[in-house]
Amino acid sequence: GQQVMQIPQYQHVQEGEDFTTYCNSSTTLSNIQWYKQRPGGHPVFLIQLVKSGEVKKQKRLTFQFGEAKKNSSLHITATQTTDVGTYFCATNAGKSTFGDGTTLTVKP
Amino acid sequence: DTAVSQTPKYLVTQMGNDKSIKCEQNLGHDTMYWYKQDSKKFLKIMFSYNNKELIINETVPNRFSPKSPDKAHLNLHINSLELGDSAVYFCASSQDWTGLYEQYFGPGTRLTVT
Numbered sequence: 001g002q003q004v005m006q007i008p009q010y011q012h013v014q015e016g017e018d019f020t021t022y023c024n025s026s027t028t029l030s031n032i033q034w035y036k037q038r039p040g041g042h043p044v045f046l047i048q049l050v051k052s053g054e055v056k057k058q059k060r061l062t063f064q065f066g067e068a069k070k071n072s073s074l075h076i077t078a079t080q081t082t083d084v085g086t087y088f089c090a091t092n093a094g095k096s097t098f099g100d101g102t103t104l105t106v107k108p
Numbered sequence: 109d110t111a112v113s114q115t116p117k118y119l120v121t122q123m124g125n126d127k128s129i130k131c132e133q134n135l136g137h138d139t140m141y142w143y144k145q146d147s148k149k150f151l152k153i154m155f156s157y158n159n160k161e162l163i164i165n166e167t168v169p170n171r172f173s174p175k176s177p178d179k180a181h182l183n184l185h186i187n188s189l190e191l192g193d194s195a196v197y198f199c200a201s202s203q204d205w206t207g208l209y210e211q212y213f214g215p216g217t218r219l220t221v222t
Contacts, residue, residue, distance in 0.1 A: 031208060042198055043151065045210035086149050092207030095164055096141060098151040 004029075004089055006099030014107050019076040021102035023089035032065055032072040033092060037101070038085040046074075081106050111135050112214040114199050120220045121189055128185045129217045131199030137212075139163075139205045140182040142174060143198040145216070151198070157182055158205040189221045 005024045013019050023032065031050045035043040047056055049065035049072060056063045062075045076083055086101040112133045121127055133140065141164075142154040156164035157176040171187040182199060196216045203209035 033210065035211075037149075042213040042216050043200075043211075044213070048208075048210065050208075088151060090211075092202075092211070096143075096153045096156060096207065096211070098143075098153075101149050101151070103149065 114214040
């Protein structure tokens with residue numbers, strides 16, 4: 001089945017710095033989804049990428065899907081304290097598989 | 109209106125007991141899931157149901173038994189609870205089983221086994 005590896009596991013940044021988390025697969029993915037889980041909360045869907053090379057933006061968040069559809073990234077520009085949480089990539093076609101998540105902490 | 113709800117929110121129990129967690133979604137979705145999230149935040153699929161039919165059954169001890177009385181409800185019964193069962197259990201739903209629609213998660217049930 002499809003599996004995704006996510007790095008880094010933890011990232012500590014100063015407020016205002018950028019942040020990137022990466023999701024990689026050994027097989028071609030049909031789609032990739034990104035979720036955010038705030039501390040003490042539940043995962044909340046952010047976005048889905050389906051097309052090769054796709055790039056989508058949500059304010060300070062930029063999501064990319066690789067040309068080979070084997071990797072994806074989430075980049076946050078100028079982090080804020082509201083960005084803290086764990087970011088998960090997931091591929092759900094056929095079986096729901098979540099990456100191990102990247103936990104972001106932001107120092108004010 | 110809460111889209112996906114779970115009860116109870118917290119569950120503290122002793123080893124060997126049997127407990128149930130209930131989940132309901134009011135989104136009209138066909139597919140529902142149970143996930144286990146451990147202390148390291150890893151989110152692992154346990155079961156998935158589509159229109160009351162079991163479609164995903166991961167390597168989970170048979171002490172865990174899901175039941176879907178209708179497509180809006182998915183319950184999880186756990187027999188003979190063990191310390192290692194302590195975790196947060198999330199229910200989720202999606203429009204269908206294809207994986208091409210977003211999943212909506214419930215608030216989670218924090219299970220503590222002592």
